[in-house]
Amino acid sequence: MTQIVIAVLANAGGVGKSTLSVHLAYEVSRHKYKVAILDLDPQRSLDVFCGLEAAEAENTTVKVLSKDFKGDWVLASAWNESRIEVCQGHPSLADIANDLVIRKRGEYTLADRLQKYPLSHDLxxxxxxxxxxxxxxxxxxxxxxxxxxxxxxxKAISGSAELVEWCINTSEELQLDPKPPILGFVPSMYDEAVAMHRQYYLQLPAIAKQLDIKLYPKIRSSNEFKNASAHGLPLHKYRTKHPACKDFKQIADDVIQLIKNK
Structure with missing residues (x-):
């Protein structure tokens, strides 16, 4: 069966993509599954979150997407956890993106790499x-x-509806079969003390229902996420008993079920 590959997508910055990626990876790895995180962001924020030194371009996803890639994945262990490995990002990914536009099967390059040179990870x-x-x-x-x-x-909520439409239209243009379903919306950086957050959070169930997309429990806003990333750690390792560690559990449970069913 197909390996489980989850793209964490948003059409705006600062919405918690990397926070979700690393904490989901850690939560799933606690159940003895191997997880690889691929950083496609030229800003390479995963380096900070995972406590990694910046890598040369030839040791990052730049190499994976280059024409001469032969399956020699370079993966860095995150937090000294043998079950979590990172293929790091690099600023020159922006240049690679321009090259992919004019390359044959440029849209499918990463998919082709994962199919021809599969990773051994469960997720x-x-x-x-x-x-x-x-x-x-x-x-x-x-x-x-x-x-x-x-x-x-x-802006972020309306942008998410546009992102859903983009996913549907792009999947059709690429003739993806099957089309990757949206596993769910993840409300992030929720602060109960902010009236705007409470107001928009109340609107999300109706929006998710209209789009026929699962709505996960909110991930709370906490300075401890920033403190943890400043130390290059997931919150689970930085503050083991912090209540926000549990915010990722339902997402991880669903992903683990996908792994078991693959």
Missing amino acids: VIIDCPATLGMLNVNALAAATHILVPIQLEM
Whole structure:
């Protein structure tokens, strides 16, 4: 059966894509599954979240998407956890994206790499950039499922509906079969003390129902996420008993079920 590949997609920056990617990876790995995180973002925020030194371009996803890739994946262990490995990002991914536009099967490059040179991991998570360009098209073509983090403000919520439409239309244009379903919306950085957050959070169930997409429990806003990432750690390792560690459990449970059913 097909390997589970989850693209974490959003069409705006600062909505919690990397936070979701690394904490989902950690939560799934606690159940003895191997997880690879692929960083397609030129800003390479995963380096910070995973406590990794910046890598040279030839040791990153730039190499994976290059024409001369022969399956020599370079993966860095995250947090000294043998079950979590990262293929790091690099600023020159922006140049690779331009090259993919004119390359034959450019939209399918990542999917082709994962098929021809498969990773041994039970789960692959793709941390995507904030713009719906060629790198995100590659993530969509490679994905078996999609997760969409949503920040609780009007622009982000309306943008999420546009993202759903983009996923549907792009999947059709690429003739993906099957089309990767959206596993769910993930409300992120929720602060109970902010009236706007409470207001928009109340609107999300109706929006998700209209789009026929699952709505996951909110991931709370906490300075401890920032503190943890400043130390290059997931919250689970930085503050083991912090209540926000549980915010990722339902998503992880669903992903683990997908792994078991593959």
